[in-house]
Amino acid sequence: MGRFWLGATGVFMAGLLFTGAVDNEFYFFSGYVILQGLIMATAWNILGGFTGYVNFGSAGFFAVGAYISVALHQALALPLPFLILASGMVCGLMGLATGYLTLRLKGIYFAISTLAMAIVLETVITNWEYVGGASGAYILTPKDSLFFASYVELLFMVMLIIAIAAVAFARYLSTSRTGKGLTAIRDDELAAECMGVPTLRLKLVSATAMGVFMGMAGAPFPFFITFVDPLSAFSLFIAVNAIAMPLIGGTKVWYGPVIGALILGLTQEITTVTISSELNLLIVGVVLIGFITLAPGGIVGLVQDFSRKRLRSKAAPSAGGDR
Amino acid sequence: MTSSIIRMSKGPILENRIVIDDIVAGYGPVQVLRGVSVHVEPGETVVLLGSNGNGKSTLINAIMGIVRPTAGSIILERDGQRIDLIGKAPEEIVGLGIAMVPEGRRLFPALTVEENLMLGAYRKDARAKITENLEFCLEAFPALRERYKQIAGNMSGGEQQMIAFARALMSAPSILLIDEPSVGLAPILVNRMIAKIAELKTHRNLTILMAEQNFNQAIKIADRGYIIVHGEIAFEGRNTEELKNNELIKQYYLGV
Numbered sequence: 218m219g220r221f222w223l224g225a226t227g228v229f230m231a232g233l234l235f236t237g238a239v240d241n242e243f244y245f246f247s248g249y250v251i252l253q254g255l256i257m258a259t260a261w262n263i264l265g266g267f268t269g270y271v272n273f274g275s276a277g278f279f280a281v282g283a284y285i286s287v288a289l290h291q292a293l294a295l296p297l298p299f300l301i302l303a304s305g306m307v308c309g310l311m312g313l314a315t316g317y318l319t320l321r322l323k324g325i326y327f328a329i330s331t332l333a334m335a336i337v338l339e340t341v342i343t344n345w346e347y348v349g350g351a352s353g354a355y356i357l358t359p360k361d362s363l364f365f366a367s368y369v370e371l372l373f374m375v376m377l378i379i380a381i382a383a384v385a386f387a388r389y390l391s392t393s394r395t396g397k398g399l400t401a402i403r404d405d406e407l408a409a410e411c412m413g414v415p416t417l418r419l420k421l422v423s424a425t426a427m428g429v430f431m432g433m434a435g436a437p438f439p440f441f442i443t444f445v446d447p448l449s450a451f452s453l454f455i456a457v458n459a460i461a462m463p464l465i466g467g468t469k470v471w472y473g474p475v476i477g478a479l480i481l482g483l484t485q486e487i488t489t490v491t492i493s494s495e496l497n498l499l500i501v502g503v504v505l506i507g508f509i510t511l512a513p514g515g516i517v518g519l520v521q522d523f524s525r526k527r528l529r530s531k532a533a534p535s536a537g538g539d540r
Numbered sequence: 541m542t543s544s545i546i547r548m549s550k551g552p553i554l555e556n557r558i559v560i561d562d563i564v565a566g567y568g569p570v571q572v573l574r575g576v577s578v579h580v581e582p583g584e585t586v587v588l589l590g591s592n593g594n595g596k597s598t599l600i601n602a603i604m605g606i607v608r609p610t611a612g613s614i615i616l617e618r619d620g621q622r623i624d625l626i627g628k629a630p631e632e633i634v635g636l637g638i639a640m641v642p643e644g645r646r647l648f649p650a651l652t653v654e655e656n657l658m659l660g661a662y663r664k665d666a667r668a669k670i671t672e673n674l675e676f677c678l679e680a681f682p683a684l685r686e687r688y689k690q691i692a693g694n695m696s697g698g699e700q701q702m703i704a705f706a707r708a709l710m711s712a713p714s715i716l717l718i719d720e721p722s723v724g725l726a727p728i729l730v731n732r733m734i735a736k737i738a739e740l741k742t743h744r745n746l747t748i749l750m751a752e753q754n755f756n757q758a759i760k761i762a763d764r765g766y767i768i769v770h771g772e773i774a775f776e777g778r779n780t781e782e783l784k785n786n787e788l789i790k791q792y793y794l795g796v
Contacts, residue, residue, distance in 0.1 A: 408646035413634030413663040
C-alpha cells in the first residue's frame with residue numbers, strides 16, 4: 218500500500234473519529250460544504266486542468282446529479298448509495314454526450330458552449346414538474362442514520378468517501394498513459410494528434426469522468442439542504458467555487474484542487490461565522506483575481522517556482538546558458 | 541544513393557510508397573492546393589521547395605490527416621497493399637508507419653524530454669518496441685540523454701528540434717514527413733540537422749518527404765524534388781542537377 222492510500226485511510230479514520238468525538242453539527246455542515254467543493258474542484262480539474270478545456274457549465278452536472286437523486290428518491294425511494302451511483306452514471310453519460318457535441322470547439326468557443334449548456338439544463342429542470350419545477354422540492358431527512366449521531370454526520374462521511382474516490386481517480390489518471398495524453402492535448406493538441414494520440418477519445422474520457430464526479434457530488438445535496446430548487450442547485454456560488462478552487466490550488470496536478478478547496482473552503486466557512494455569509498462570493502472573486510494576475514500556476518505553481526529558484530541559487534553560478 | 545542504404549530494421553522490410561494524385565485542399569473558402577500530384581518512392585528523400593504560403597505545409601498536413609482534401613487521392617502503398625489515407629484520422633495514419641516532425645517543432649513544452657519522447661510512442665505497435673527505439677533515439681541525439689529529465693520548453697532551439705525528431709522516431713515510422721526543419725535554427729545548426737537527417741535515414745531505412753525553404757541545405761540530402769508555386773507543382777526535378785539548373789530555383793533561391 219502506497220503513501221497515498223495510507224494517507225487516504227488516515228483521513229477516513231480521522232473523519233470517523235471526528236464524527237464520534239464531536240457533537241456540534243455545525244462542523245459537519247461546514248465539512249460537508251468543503252468536501253462538496255473539493256469533489257467538484259477535482260472533477261472540474263480533470264477536464265479544465267489536465268486537459269485544458271476550461272468549462273463554465275460543469276456545475277450544471279452537479280445540479281442534474283442533485284435532481285436525479287430527487288427524482289429517484291421520489292419514484293423508487295432508493296437508498297442513498299444507489300442514488301449516488303445513478304447520478305454518477307447519468308451525469309457521466311451526459312458528460313460524454315455533451316462532450317461529443319462541444320469538444321471539437323476550442324478555447325473560448327468551448328467555454329461559451331458549456332455556459333450555454335448549463336443554462337439549457339437549468340431551463341429543463343425548472344420546467345420539470347415532477348421534481349418540483351421552479352418552486353422546488355422538499356426532501357425529508359431519512360430517520361435512519363446508521364450508527365452516526367445525526368444524518369448530517371452520515372452525509373459528511375458519505376462525502377468524505379466520494380472525495381477520496383475522486384481524488385484517487387484524478388491521481389491515478391494523471392499518472393496513467395491516458396493522463397499523459399491529456400497533458401499532451403493541453404500543451405499542443407495538434408502535435409498530440411500528429412503523435413498518434415487519439416485526441417477526441419481522450420477528451421471524451423475526460424468529459425465523462427468530470428460528469429461522473431460532478432453528478433456524485435450533487436446526489437447527496439437534496440438530503441443535505443432538505444429543500445432543493447433550481448436557484449440553489451444552480452447557484453452561482455457553487456459553480457464559481459468549482460472553478461476557483463483548482464485555479465487557486467493549481468490545475469496541473471491532482472493535489473492542486475485539493476489544496477485550493479481546503480484553503481478557499483475553510484476561509485469561506487470562517488468568514489461566514491465571523492463576518493457574514495454575504496461576503497463569501499466577494500472573497501472568492503478577490504482571491505481569484507489575485508491568483509490569476511499574480512500566480513497563474515496557483516499555490517502549487519508558487520511553491521514549485523520557489524523551490525526551483527532555491528535550487529538554482531544553491532547550484533554553483535554557471536557561466537550562463539548557451540541559448 | 542538508394543543503393544547504399546544499410547537496412548537496420550529488424551522486422552520485415554516494408555516497401556512503402558506514397559502516391560498523391562491531383563489533390564485539392566484548403567481552409568474553408570481558401571484553396572491552397574490546386575491539383576497537386578507528388579509521389580515518394582521507397583527509400584527516397586524527396587524535397588518540397590517553395591516559399592511561404594505556397595502550400596508545402598498544407599500538403600504535409602493533408603498526408604497526415606490534419607487537413608482533409610476535397611478532391612484527389614492520397615494512397616499509401618504498403619507491401620503491395622493500397623491504403624487510401626483520405627478520411628483517416630491522424631492517429632490511424634501514425635499507426636500505418638507515417639510520422640511527422642511538425643513545423644516550429646511543436647513540442648509539449650511543460651513536459652520533460654522523457655515524457656515528450658514517450659508521447660511519440662503512444663500507438664500500440666510503437667509501445668512494443670519502446671526500449672529499442674528509445675535507445676536508438678538517445679544514441680542518435682546524445683545531448684538528449686543528458687537532459688532527459690528536463691522540461692522541454694526550457695531548452696534551446698537546436699535541442700528542441702532534436703526532441704521533435706526523436707519524438708517522431710519513437711513511433712518507429714517507415715515514412716517521415718519533415719516540415720521545415722531549418723526554421724528558427726542558426727545556420728551551423730541547420731547544417732548539423734541536415735547531416736543528422738541523412739544519417740537517420742540511412743540507419744532507419746526511412747523514406748522522407750521534406751518541406752524546406754533552404755534550397756542549398758535541402759539539396760544536400762535530396763534525391764529529387766518538387767517546386768510548389770501557388771498551390772501547384774511548378775517544376776518536378778528528377779535529380780538534384782535538374783533542380784539546380786531550373787529557372788525557378790535561380791529566380792527564387794539563388795537570386796540570379
